[in-house]
Amino acid sequence: xxxxLILTFLLSLTSxxxxxxxxxxxxxxxxxxxxxxxxxxxxxWEYIEERDFDGVLCPDLHDLVSxxxxxxxxxxxxxxxxxxxxxxxxxxxxxxxxxxxxxxxxSDYCIPFEGRVTSRFGPRRGRNHNGIDIDLETGDTIYAAFxxxxxxxxxxxxxxxxxxIIRHYNGLETxxxxxxxxxxxxxxxxxxxxxxxxxxxxxxxxxSHLHFEIRFYDNPFDPELVFDFENNTIVDPNLLLxxxxxxxxxxxxxxxxxxxxxxxxxxxxxxxxxxxTLSKIAVMYGTSVDRLCxxxxxxxxxxxxIGQKIKVK
Numbered sequence: 269x270x271x272x273l274i275l276t277f278l279l280s281l282t283s284x285x286x287x288x289x290x291x292x293x294x295x296x297x298x299x300x301x302x303x304x305x306x307x308x309x310x311x312x313w314e315y316i317e318e319r320d321f322d323g324v325l326c327p328d329l330h331d332l333v334s335x336x337x338x339x340x341x342x343x344x345x346x347x348x349x350x351x352x353x354x355x356x357x358x359x360x361x362x363x364x365x366x367x368x369x370x371x372x373x374x375s376d377y378c379i380p381f382e383g384r385v386t387s388r389f390g391p392r393r394g395r396n397h398n399g400i401d402i403d404l405e406t407g408d409t410i411y412a413a414f415x416x417x418x419x420x421x422x423x424x425x426x427x428x429x430x431x432x433i434i435r436h437y438n439g440l441e442t443x444x445x446x447x448x449x450x451x452x453x454x455x456x457x458x459x460x461x462x463x464x465x466x467x468x469x470x471x472x473x474x475x476s477h478l479h480f481e482i483r484f485y486d487n488p489f490d491p492e493l494v495f496d497f498e499n500n501t502i503v504d505p506n507l508l509l510x511x512x513x514x515x516x517x518x519x520x521x522x523x524x525x526x527x528x529x530x531x532x533x534x535x536x537x538x539x540x541x542x543x544x545t546l547s548k549i550a551v552m553y554g555t556s557v558d559r560l561c562x563x564x565x566x567x568x569x570x571x572x573x574i575g576q577k578i579k580v581k
Contacts, residue, residue, distance in 0.1 A: 318455050321345055325417065326439040329367065333485065338362060341485045347419055347454035350433065350443075356485040364510040364548070367438055369494055369502060374415040374437045376460035379500045380444060381410055381467060381478050389490040398488035399443065399481030402497070404467040406448050406476045412464050413442045413482075413495075418456045428479065429471020432464050438507075440494075441486075445479035446470050489513045492554045504556040508548055540576040553580040 294306035297316070304316040323345030324330045333341040341356040370377055380402070387401035416436035424431040430447035448468025458464060469476045482491045493513065496503050538549055546557045546568060557568050563579040572578070 314455050321455065323419075323435065325435055325437045329365075329439040333365070343485055345419065345435075350420060350424065350428070350431070351486050353486060356487060358484065358487045358509075358514045359511055361509075361511040364508050366547075367440070367507040367509060368505055369414070369438050369440075369507050370505050371438075374460075377414055377495075377502050378411045378461040379495060379497065380413055380442070380480050381408060382500050383408075383478070385497050386477060389488075389492065396488075399445075399479050400491050400497070402478040402480060404476055404478055406466070406468045408467040409463050410444055410447065410465045410467055410478055412458045412460055412462045414438060414440070414460050416442075416458060418452045418454050418458060418464075421450050421452050421454055421456075424471060427472035429473060430465070430468065431471075434458060434464070439484065441483045443479070443481035443483065445481075446473045446477060484509055484514075487514050490554070493551055503554065504547075504550055504558075506547055506557075508551045513551065536579060536581050538578045538580050540572045540574055540578060544572060546572070546578075549578055549580065555580060 293308075295309050296307040298305040298307065302315065303318075306314055306316050306319070323343055330343065333339045334343070339356075339361070342353050343356075344352045346352045381404050383402040383404050385400050386403050387397060389400055390397060410432075412434055414434075414436040416434040418432065419435045419441065420431060420433035422431070423429065424445070428443070428445035430445075430450055432444040432447065432450060432452060433441055434444075435441050444465060446468055447465040448470060449466040450464075451466075452458060452464045467476060467478050473479075480491055481488050482494055483489070489509070490513075491497075492503070494503055494507060495501070538544075538553065540549075546560055550557050550560055560566075560578060560580065561568055563581075
């Protein structure tokens with residue numbers, strides 16, 4: 269109870285200022301069961317154990333994409349900015365990355381808010397809409413999508429309004445914009461399904477809604493590749509990322525060796541091409557391998573043949 273009271277008091281004092289770039293020396297410390305809290309003169313606090321946190325929550329993935337000479341992607345831990353770097357050019361990806369959105373260690377997920385999708389990922393009024401909009405009422409509770417750590421939680425002057433960014437153990441980040449109230453602070457650990465804020469209409473917004481994004485090393489892609497918002501489920505524990513996934517279009521581009529072709533999401537059938545797998549086709553059309561197997565009466569282990577028609581909806 270004492271620890272809970274201390275944390276509640278400190279959260280109420282947390283400054284909405286510059287996090288992660290602390291210019292002050294701590295003025296006091298508080299010993300807690302969770303570690304030593306450093307308290308700063310601008311009323312910001314952090315755990316001493318996390319003072320030098322490098323932002324890496326998915327070491328295997330980070331080692332792969334940061335050390336490979338083809339990528340050299342960076343992911344600094346900045347709590348005062350939304351985009352941490354502009355050097356992660358995913359349009360140059362020549363391979364497909366296989367991520368596990370959930371695994372045996374972090375097996376939970378949560379739809380941030382179970383509401384009607386009012387605007388999807390893709391071109392909108394001459395620019396790209398980098399996420400989806402979910403209808404809600406101001407004051408509705410918003411939840412963390414996966415386990416992770418809060419990287420950003422403050423008012424964003426350039427459009428998001430009150431914004432929360434969570435970095436996750438699967439190598440992704442999720443954005444929650446236009447909140448009316450923030451429940452979390454930078455460096456705070458959260459679990460999937462934890463309440464993180466209240467929905468609202470702050471920032472560049474014409475009505476109460478949640479603007480939700482998913483990003484890979486600062487690059488947005490369609491959240492509906494990960495979540496089925498109609499049925500409030502995850503699409504597939506396996507997520508395949510390649511250059512075409514990040515295309516700012518409702519028509520997804522797919523790479524097959526050195527060839528590139530487009531995929532029409534409105535089509536009911538997919539014609540198998542060289543290099544296609546059920547997992548890759550599922551990602552292209554925002555569905556799951558299990559769903560494809562049921563639609564086509566096949567097994568996940570079946571061999572696909574070039575020219576074979578796969579029913580996708």
